[in-house]
Amino acid sequence: MDLDLRKLRYFVAVAEHLSFGRAAEALHIAQPVLSRQIRAFEAELKVQLFDRSSKGTSLTPAGTQLLADARPLLAQASALLRRVGVADTFTVGFMPGLIVTPAVRVLTSRHPGLRVEVLRTTWEDQVEVIHDGRVDVGYVRLPVPAAGLSIMPLFSEPRVAVVPATHRLAGKESVLDADLSGERRVQHTDPPGFRSVEEKLEHVAMHGGVAVLPLSTAVFYSRDDLVHVPIEDIAPNEVALAWASHRHTPLIAEFAEIVTEIARQV
Amino acid sequence: MDLDLRKLRYFVAVAEHLSFGRAAEALHIAQPVLSRQIRAFEAELKVQLFDRSSKGTSLTPAGTQLLADARPLLAQASALLRRVGVADTFTVGFMPGLIVTPAVRVLTSRHPGLRVEVLRTTWEDQVEVIHDGRVDVGYVRLPVPAAGLSIMPLFSEPRVAVVPATHRLAGKESVLDADLSGERRVQHTDPPGFRSVEEKLEHVAMHGGVAVLPLSTAVFYSRDDLVHVPIEDIAPNEVALAWASHRHTPLIAEFAEIVTEIARQV
């Protein structure tokens, strides 16, 4: 009568791996158990979710439909648990260009049983995901509204101007803010369709203009047809680790410690 | 490790009844079982959800918080099940002023085990809730976008003009559309804050103007300081029962039959 979130999670695992064996391994259960659970799930829903063959497994249309529904539901359930202080997974948010892998790897190695996930954020939701519990901790770019957040500054990095390779500024060692006057600037306050970094860069490549991005972001999304030059006289972008200040879990503290440790080594 | 939706549903039941005994009765389980389940749930979450005393039960702050999170999650889970064709509950949507009780009562009497719920809709979401599975079937006011819907017309009713009791049109037997020219009309295309019927009527009562509503809506929301007069020369409002045409469940068919039967008797 009630939906079983465990079975739903198992289903998602199989749908993502398209293999009962590998999914079972990822879930840390035996393959026959997973087989039986999925069969039981299909029986409950009275819908076939997978086409099995001896070589591989594929989703049925109903399965594809369910997969789309399943992920947000599981995310919402996970966020609920996080809000009441139960850690079923530890989730790290990050803005485009920021590297979270080293810290995540250290955390997983210290807690082998813990599921650690990452969630890429945008300017719009980098703080929201912290408050609503979708992430435990987030790498954010300042400034952010400080209300209810604990913020631990990590480092600063210069901002660069991203322009087409054919642009008049393309060869320069560096530019001044004044050099950009008269250029159409693609900003994150633009309407939808220009919001993601990819979209901004696409617009710059196609229609000219200039995008001002933190260095790491420009490097991460570098394209052959675009180049970036440092802007000298603009405030550097500050990167920080942030979490909801009302949640003082040991895992958050430990992750913050790991991050500072890594930042110190660089 | 996974959230247990059954326990969450039990929790909501206790939170709503503020009594283990009555909640258990509503859930059709024995009271000690419910007690134990809630205790286990609290242990899993490591949070106390209720303050128990021999006279009554009350929510803790954590419980209040969880209750707010629990309802949308359960609704989303229920919608997911409905989309894959599993009926855990049968939910009927209805626009303000429409009476669903008789049909619902017949349905529950014929299916004693079935949970039947109702959801009040607005102009904005009366169709959306059908498509996304929040309701199985909805009483809607035409016109609606017909794509993907099966629509069964029920009846027509005149529209009335709702005006302050002191208005120049207040005493009339009926008015013509032309009589309303020059009046500020409060419409459902207005910005937020004027969307719900209550808000429209509040606006009419405070600032004058006129709201044009179907008769049953005006009657349902009647207030001392407002009166309504029929408009003669305006197209009547048609009320219909609608459901997603790709879902041909026996329950929907039966409900439609019940509704036609009731409509025939009136």
Add this chain to the structure above:
DNA sequence: CCAGGTCCATACCTCCAGGGTATGACAGAC
């Protein structure tokens, strides 16, 4: 002050769902 009623909690039982292991059936690769 005790009797009864109204709560929720505890104790104890049963049963089934979910976990495990061992093994089978089937298909493609060599």
Add this chain to the structure above:
DNA sequence: GTCTGTCATACCCTGGAGGTATGGACCTGG
């Protein structure tokens, strides 16, 4: 053919969710 990778079947064991019977705490009326 045999080998290998895939999913399914058979069997067992444990824990959790359901039940009933009963206890303990607290109010309330006589």
